[in-house]
Amino acid sequence: DTEVTQTPKHLVMGMTNKKSLKCEQHMGHRAMYWYKQKAKKPPELMFVYSYEKLSINESVPSRFSPECPNSSLLNLHLHALQPEDSALYLCASSLGTSANNEQFFGPGTRLTVL
Amino acid sequence: GQSLEQPSEVTAVEGAIVQINCTYQTSGFYGLSWYQQHDGGAPTFLSYNALDGLEETGRFSSFLSRSDSYGYLLLQELQMKDSASYFCAGGNRDDKIIFGKGTRLHILP
Numbered sequence: 704d705t706e707v708t709q710t711p712k713h714l715v716m717g718m719t720n721k722k723s724l725k726c727e728q729h730m731g732h733r734a735m736y737w738y739k740q741k742a743k744k745p746p747e748l749m750f751v752y753s754y755e756k757l758s759i760n761e762s763v764p765s766r767f768s769p770e771c772p773n774s775s776l777l778n779l780h781l782h783a784l785q786p787e788d789s790a791l792y793l794c795a796s797s798l799g800t801s802a803n804n805e806q807f808f809g810p811g812t813r814l815t816v817l
Numbered sequence: 818g819q820s821l822e823q824p825s826e827v828t829a830v831e832g833a834i835v836q837i838n839c840t841y842q843t844s845g846f847y848g849l850s851w852y853q854q855h856d857g858g859a860p861t862f863l864s865y866n867a868l869d870g871l872e873e874t875g876r877f878s879s880f881l882s883r884s885d886s887y888g889y890l891l892l893q894e895l896q897m898k899d900s901a902s903y904f905c906a907g908g909n910r911d912d913k914i915i916f917g918k919g920t921r922l923h924i925l926p
Contacts, residue, residue, distance in 0.1 A: 745904055745916035746860060759913060793859060802847040802908015803867055808859035 707809035709794050715815045718784060724812045726777040726794030732807070734800040735777040737769060738793040740811070746793055752777060753800045784816045819843035821907050821917035828923040829895055837890045837920045839905035847908040849881050849888045852916075855901045863890065863903075892922075900924045 707728045716722050726735065733754050738746035751759035752771045760769075766788075768780040777794055791811045797804035821841040829835040839849065848867040852860040864872050866881035866888060878891040892899055905917040 743919075745919050748913060748915070751912065753912075759911075761913075800912040802850075802912065802914060803865055805850075805862040805865065806852075806860075806914070808861065810859050 707794055707796055707807050709792075709809035709812050711812055712810065713813050713815075715817065716781065716784065717817050718786070720784075721780070721782045723781065724779040724792055724794075724814075726779075726796075726809055727775055728796040728807070728809075729775055730796065730798075730807065731774075732796035732798055733774065734797045734804065735771065736795040736797075736806065737767075737777070737779050738795065738808075740791045740793055750779075751800060758800065781814075784814075786816050789814055789816045819907055819909060819913075819915045821905050821915060823903075823905055823917045823920045825918065826921045826923065828925065830925050831895055831897060833895050834891065834893050835895060835922065837892075837903050837905075837922070839888045839890075839917055841886050841888075841905070841907050841917075843886075843907045843909055843915070845910040846883065846886075847910055849879070850906040850908070850914070851877075851879050851890045852904045852906060853901050854904065854919075860904065895924050897924055897926065 735752045737749040740746045750769045755771045770778040793811045794809040795806040797806045823839045850865045851863040854860045864879040876893045881888040902919045
């Protein structure tokens with residue numbers, strides 16, 4: 704299984720809602736990532752988990768809260784988001800965190816905040 | 818800090834060869850990767866260069882010159898399905914990957 708899965712594919716939420724994005728991989732990868740991508744822009748790194756511990760937080764607002772329940776799962780909890788948070792949220796995984804590791808991306812969750 | 822510069826768009830003809838350049842400024846540079854992303858799709862890994870020289874994978878090759886802080890992706894025998902955005906991505910010793918702004922490749926029949 705060389706796939707990263709993400710659910711849901713699409714999400715529409717209001718600014719007062721709480722929702723969660725989910726990501727799963729069964730490749731034995733020990734590094735997992737959240738990226739945010741706006742239209743016609745590159746992916747922007749948000750968080751990195753290494754061996755289930757948060758290793759990098761790119762100064763992301765606290766309304767985004769990541770969680771890594773185990774080595775195969777990565778969640779992103781959303782609360783009190785703003786319309787400008789509407790974007791494609793990509794999860795990725797890699798064998799390790801060093802830059803020479805190929806990252807495998809999931810298909811993304813397209814989030815719309817009303 | 819880190820930044821990677823690449824052309825915003827490139828146009829080429831089916832069957833031809835195209836080169837997408839990437840120049841970078843990054844502290845603690847630790848290799849250059851290339852990713853392809855089709856519209857509506859997820860980025861997919863194409864290649865990684867840690868050392869100077871050319872890496873070849875089928876129709877795609879990637880080159881790195883660390884002394885020039887420069888790399889390129891070479892696509893040969895272009896096919897219509899190669900129409901996509903191509904990102905160079907630089908890594909550093911803090912294990913952060915920074916993506917360039919992307920090059921949109923248009924292929925004409």
